[in-house]
Amino acid sequence: MRSQVTRKMPFTEEQMQKIYNTNIIDFAREHGFEVEKGDKATLHVKNSGGLYLFKHGRGFYCFTEEKGGNIVEFAMKYLNMEKLEAMELILGSKAYEQTTHVVAPQEKPERGELQLPPRDQNDRRVFAYLTKTRKIDPEIVQDMMKQGRVYQSRQEINGKIRVNCAFIGYDEKEVPRYCALRGPSADSSFRQDMENSDKTYGFTMTGRSQRVYEFEAPIDAMSHATLCKMQGIDWRKDYRVSEGCLSSRALRHFLEHHPEIKEIVLCYDNDVDGKLADGTPHNHGQVRAEEEKRNFEAQGYRVYIQTPTQKDFNKMLTSLYDRPAVYVEEEADEMER
Template identity: 40%
Template sequence: MAGQKVYRHFTDEEIKRANSVSLIDLARQYGFELESGGNKALHAKKSGGLYIFKDSNRFYHWTADEKGGPIDFVMKYGNLAYQDAVAQLIGECYEAYVRETVHYEKEEKGPIILPDKAENFKRAYWYLVSVRGIEPEIVSVLMNEKKIHQEAKYGNCVFVGYDENQTPKYCSMRGTYANKAFKKDMTNSDKTFPFIIEGKSDLVFACESPIDAMSHATFAKLYGHDWRQDHRISLGCTWDGALEKYLQWHPEIKRIVFALDNDYLAKDKDNCYRNWGQMAAVKWCDKYSEKGYEVAIHKPHLNDFSEDLVETRKGKSPEDLVRMREETLKAEFEKDAVDEPNIESDLEEIEA
């Protein structure tokens, strides 16, 4: 009988035992060569900024903006699920039983119904240009291509993705009121059909949202490049289904740059930092490099390229953005230090 593994619940004592395993020993087992990183820390050579703290038995990775204990370390560097990581650290079996798998059949999506268009798109245009800092030319071109319009009822921005026959297949909406965040995908939206800024080269930039893609194109124009030269698409998430579809449509593309979010403050259900955007970028780089593409990662200074653009429009330099991120991180770590008294001084030592 077909089945799936179900994992038993680990007790607080077992989790504590797993997190008591020496991180220094673990790092060496994973092949890292450690050197002095200060009185309280060891630095892993050629790791992109991995530090192991002696007193707190925790790690911090500057490039990925991730930290944690032994369980998090094994999950990250052993590429294991939570249960597998705990089981490995305490050396015990974690499988409880095998239960029957329910057969799943994909439900066919019905046709997508786009929101009614407003008589004019003034509010959506104002929001994208004046609030989000996107170049007017870019917004106008995409509106003329029917990829952006304004919803009649509430004035939301509507972003549309089409299939190869120019039939709408994906639609997301974004609120235009600064004090009222609103995001929604329309019923029957299919994320395998991306929001597209079509280019002419063999290079595509993969972003998470339509506004990120437009912000990225704006940066290209601000730096004197032709924003229509390269392709830019929105994945609508960190899944690569839309990229696979776009590559099928454009076999001439040989280079992929993942311009995904920099979720440096994101946490999972266990309150551990998880930079989901950059983790996905690394994952997709591995996948597509094996397929023969030339791959790279373009990482925003703040959370995403839209946020970078908004601050740039205020006169902030790239150095200012890095400083803003570091100050935000430091404030977050100071808040965490209530539960982790050793980590704050460890981080301050590395900064020094």
Template identity: 40%
Template sequence: MMKYDNKEWTRRIGIANEVSLVEYCAHIGVPLVPFGSEYRHKEYDSLKVRGNKWKRWSGRSGPLGKFVQGYPIHFVMEYEGTDFEGALKRLLAFAAPDELPLPEGTPKKPAAKYDLDKRLRKVTGVSSAGQAQKVAAGEKERKPFIKPNANGNNERVYAYLTKTRGIDGGVVLEQLKLECLYESAAHHNCVFLGFDGNGNPAYAYMRGTYTNADKAFKGEAEGSIKEWSWRFSPTPQSSVVYVYESPIDALSHITINKERGAEWRNAHYLSLGCVSDNALQKFLQTHPGVTDIMFCLDNDKGGVNATAKLIKKYAPGYSCGAMQPPFGDWNEYLLGRKGEEHETPLEAAGT
């Protein structure tokens, strides 16, 4: 077996960690927007990228939450849910395909704690020796999911979604009744829940309801498992799934179709929680009867690029198509549309 600090592994790790995260995010369809000297995620503005470094606040368990930062390998492990070797392969395939395949053998962690911390800071940007052992072994630490405490009522969430966001009141009430939406006690956020295969809460996307705030809060609860992102199945036996970047986009599109008198209940609705397809992979595994996928991502560079990649990936096994709003995202279109403007279809692909 090769040692962890073998020069061939070390050289490839160095190449991977020099990759521009701005360029890599554009490659995989992560929507970034300029933010001073950095870039931030369009939807989750706690995530910021600059050159080959990234950082974000997560958890929000204290006044400031937990700060996480690192380099490209750590970013790919966190964002795409892969292990150390998988992240290294993806980055090299993007920036230096001639460096593949990887050398034989498995990289091993150094024995000394000091060397371990030093190596991990260099490789992933994380300084915990305990986490380093997991990274070196190709494991990804999974924190327990912490479901936000519920408020005594959902009045603020209902008012925000119907009045500020323009979503149909009946659609919102159905979400509240199904308990996949509620109001948090601490900050009165909208909480969109996702459930695992046993029906237990495993994911929570939160959206602030303070309309006069300079920057509305967006984020996921600590320990959220993106594979179990928010989903809505008014017809559980449907063979069609509509895929969005966020729950509010999905409910906005439902509202548009409902106002037009179009059939909307005979389908599944799924939020990716971004443009990564982890949630879609899990959904298709647990819904073998689905044969058609309609990608309804945002009408921006990130959404359009991600849609093209997802159609290419899933078209061999599913009938795939795409639909985007004429501008912005589905909620922007819901609030700004006039007359009978129609969605702009993208080229569909299928089997």
């Protein structure tokens, strides 16, 4: 008869609580990660691509891989550790002592209805920001505003008036399902998705061809259209979809409803200064582009990667105004395929 052996647990119940109650933001900072502003619920890990830490300190989400987890999974993935080793590190860290407020885990509520921010009396400030600061062609901005895909929002928050640039994504019934806000000035770092926004429905510039371009941000999509127009290319011909992050969720949804599309052009950022958690150089945008190219080619699409010569297509556009004409012509030629 086989004797029953009781396996000793490596941690007590109290130690387990300490591990999982450790503030992930404090822990990340302690181990060399730099964080910066994200949105109202998260902080962005600098030079990480799409890695965000929840402000309540209880987990992370990576838009690059479209998955998240708790602090133990964070240490395992981004510090390259086995589970037991990660738990020992967290338990022995000073981060737990720094935790001042812990929010109990809650079930993810069902997404409610998106409420768009009120539209301002006019769009002058946003129009000036997009055309003067971002150098986007006025016709393109006007067209997006006429379609209700871009407008100047005006909200009163805590007694203060907030004016922002709103980018809207619609579903197949032209119901708004996604809204991204951005501060309309060159020195503003404000970016936020409205509550109940669904990134499945990205900001889209409609077309009539069998080609779609995919971008990380609406401003890059409009910048790309501007660069095409500058070279005499019909910017209305092809579709453009913006994800609002480093993902392909909106593109995949778009393709489900546009069976006529045969060709995909991936236009992710050129993150030449990007790094992994251990400091290894990593071009997040272009690595993701190569991955998605393989994925969509396997589905039968013709797939190309168009890499901006600057970090993104808006920086590529604005840089043309500060460079000699010969360089402008050379870079503009890259828009031809």
